[in-house]
Amino acid sequence: MICQKCGNEIEDGKLICENCGTDVQLIPSFEPEIEKEIRDALPNPYVDEEYEEGYEGEYGEYEGDYPEYEGEYPEYEGEYPEYEGEYPEDEGDYADEYADDYGDEYSEEYEDQGFDEEYDGELLDELDDFEDDEGDVLRQIALAVRQSRFRPLYIALCAILIIAVIVSAVYIAKLVIHDNSAEYQAQMGMEAYDTGNYDAAITYMDRAHTLDSSNADITYKLAECYLAAGQDENALGMLWELGTTQAYQLILGYYIKNEDFDQAKLILENCEDESIKIQYQSYLANPPAFSEPEGSYTEKVTLKLSSNTNGTIYYTMDGTEPNKYSNVYTTPLSLERGVYEIRAVFVNEYGMTSDEAYGKYTINLNVPDMPYVMPAGGMFVKPELINVKVPEDCTVYYTTDGSEPDASSQEYTGPIPMLLGPTDMIFVAISEDGIAGPTAEREYNLNIATLVDLNSIPLLMAQYNITTGKTIDPQGHDSKNNTMRYTYTINSAITLGDGIYFIVTENTVDKEDVSMKTGSYYLVDVYTSAIFKAEVNEDDQSLSLGAMLPPESYMTPMEILP
Numbered sequence: 001m002i003c004q005k006c007g008n009e010i011e012d013g014k015l016i017c018e019n020c021g022t023d024v025q026l027i028p029s030f031e032p033e034i035e036k037e038i039r040d041a042l043p044n045p046y047v048d049e050e051y052e053e054g055y056e057g058e059y060g061e062y063e064g065d066y067p068e069y070e071g072e073y074p075e076y077e078g079e080y081p082e083y084e085g086e087y088p089e090d091e092g093d094y095a096d097e098y099a100d101d102y103g104d105e106y107s108e109e110y111e112d113q114g115f116d117e118e119y120d121g122e123l124l125d126e127l128d129d130f131e132d133d134e135g136d137v138l139r140q141i142a143l144a145v146r147q148s149r150f151r152p153l154y155i156a157l158c159a160i161l162i163i164a165v166i167v168s169a170v171y172i173a174k175l176v177i178h179d180n181s182a183e184y185q186a187q188m189g190m191e192a193y194d195t196g197n198y199d200a201a202i203t204y205m206d207r208a209h210t211l212d213s214s215n216a217d218i219t220y221k222l223a224e225c226y227l228a229a230g231q232d233e234n235a236l237g238m239l240w241e242l243g244t245t246q247a248y249q250l251i252l253g254y255y256i257k258n259e260d261f262d263q264a265k266l267i268l269e270n271c272e273d274e275s276i277k278i279q280y281q282s283y284l285a286n287p288p289a290f291s292e293p294e295g296s297y298t299e300k301v302t303l304k305l306s307s308n309t310n311g312t313i314y315y316t317m318d319g320t321e322p323n324k325y326s327n328v329y330t331t332p333l334s335l336e337r338g339v340y341e342i343r344a345v346f347v348n349e350y351g352m353t354s355d356e357a358y359g360k361y362t363i364n365l366n367v368p369d370m371p372y373v374m375p376a377g378g379m380f381v382k383p384e385l386i387n388v389k390v391p392e393d394c395t396v397y398y399t400t401d402g403s404e405p406d407a408s409s410q411e412y413t414g415p416i417p418m419l420l421g422p423t424d425m426i427f428v429a430i431s432e433d434g435i436a437g438p439t440a441e442r443e444y445n446l447n448i449a450t451l452v453d454l455n456s457i458p459l460l461m462a463q464y465n466i467t468t469g470k471t472i473d474p475q476g477h478d479s480k481n482n483t484m485r486y487t488y489t490i491n492s493a494i495t496l497g498d499g500i501y502f503i504v505t506e507n508t509v510d511k512e513d514v515s516m517k518t519g520s521y522y523l524v525d526v527y528t529s530a531i532f533k534a535e536v537n538e539d540d541q542s543l544s545l546g547a548m549l550p551p552e553s554y555m556t557p558m559e560i561l562p
Contacts, residue, residue: 003019005017005022006022179207182209185204185205186217186218189205189221190205190221205218209222219238220242220246220250223235223250226238232254236251245273245276248267252267268284284352285307285347285352285353286354287344288307288329288344288345288346289306289307294358294360295360296362296364297361297364298364298365299366299431299432300334300336300434302332302333305333307346307348309348312346312347313328314328314329314347315333315342315344317340318341321343335361338363340360341358341360342361344358345357366431368391368435369429370429371390371396371412371428371437373425374388376442377442377444380447381446381447381448382495383417383418383446390412394432395411395430397410397412402426404426404428412427414540418446418493418494419444419491420491421445421446421447426439427440452524457524459474461488461506461531464531483511484508484511485509486506486507486518487509488505489504489505490505491503493526500525501526501532501545503543504521519536521536523545532546532549533548
């Protein structure tokens with residue numbers, strides 16, 4: 001112990017300083033700094049659970065029980081100095097208590113908020129002096145914060161720190177969750193793709209593909225991103241591996257866009273999905289299809305060539321290789337007789353060339369016989385009917401001007417009246433297969449001894465029509481339709497019974513001078529000029545003698561107008 005007066009060290013147990021004779025002071029003098037350190041170091045009754053129920057307010061009245069001191073108090077043998085001040089009342093705040101005990105130095109220390117206005121901010125230094133065995137460190141820290149004048153700031157900083165930690169934890173959790181979500185990565189990839197950020201799209205979609213490589217949609221979208229970014233090989237590799245209908249469509253679209261039609265054709269030819277082939281058939285050049293199978297035929301063959309889409313078919317019929325300089329198919333091919341080797345290729349509108357189509361056709365036709373015609377020809381003074389024996393399963397056609405007949409010529413349906421004057425008639429039989437046989441030619445020359453002027457017969461018919469009201473003038477204008485007129489021709493003769501008659505054919509001529517037969521015929525006696533109505537047999541179109549016209553109806557004199 002140190003003497004308070006002279007500083008001499010006093011031995012334990014002695015009450016008087018041997019140096020100066022001053023009594024030993026058992027009650028230490030009050031030193032604010034030491035008091036503050038003691039007070040700060042002791043447990044705060046305001047946070048201690050033992051006193052928590054008896055404390056109200058930040059510095060309010062303490063209503064709890066003070067702990068009882070169980071040690072031994074040292075016996076004081078000196079005289080206690082008399083305390084002349086006023087003791088603090090039981091009730092009141094601590095600021096007043098300290099003001100009474102220690103004077104004005106600390107009267108303002110807790111006056112407003114209980115904070116030391118001259119606190120030097122060395123809280124951390126003070127905390128370093130705490131020892132674990134003196135209490136809960138966290139509680140001591142809380143006590144130090146509570147007693148500091150920066151307490152609100154510390155509380156705010158702590159709150160901000162806690163919120164920041166929570167937000168960071170949530171953000172990190174979301175990052176972890178999103179990074180491991182194939183659906184989220186795919187969504188972000190498509191958003192980047194839509195904005196044209198293909199590199200970012202690939203990054204997201206590749207991550208999604210890593211997380212869910214079995215998802216065909218993600219694989220397809222990743223391939224789309226690769227194509228958009230110009231990484232064609234990566235895209236095509238993934239699409240081929242995917243092998244879906246959608247993948248085939250994207251592959252074909254890629255080659256078609258780059259006009260690599262040969263590769264597109266190869267893909268389509270090896271594609272097993274018929275729906276894709278149908279969808280892209282315009283890009284698929286199939287070989288031309290033949291309407292008839294190759295082989296031997298005994299009748300004419302009409303061969304049609306067809307393709308699967310728009311384009312051009314080139315063909316040859318002699319077995320030579322077709323190319324763009326060969327025949328262009330436009331109408332069916334007529335194979336009539338002999339051996340035909342048909343080779344054809346198809347070139348579609350995109351320039352894709354098909355494989356070659358080939359067919360060999362041998363046509364062994366049954367050629368019709370030559371028609372048998374009677375009479376055999378010559379000079380005639382009396383007309384005879386010309387009869388033709390028609391070959392089986394054939395039709396006979398003929399001409400009267402010496403030209404070659406065909407299926408468009410006059411058809412033989414029955415006996416033909418002999419024409420007046422010299423006539424060169426040619427006949428041909430054509431089978432049902434369109435095969436024409438050899439022709440039969442006959443020359444006839446019919447000269448009839450008659451007193452009738454052939455040029456007068458049309459005039460007589462014109463007079464007859466006017467008399468009966470059929471026409472309105474000698475030119476033969478129809479009384480009901482004056483744009484049409486009637487005309488008459490005489491070019492053949494016929495023998496009926498004992499008489500010989502000129503055959504008069506009635507025609508109509510329209511305003512365009514187009515002439516047509518009306519189907520009405522008249523017969524004029526070559527000796528008497530008597531006119532008869534001709535009866536027509538519906539089956540063979542043969543003529544027979546009908547009623548005679550009254551002579552007064554056509555013999556009345558009239559002026560012939562030009």
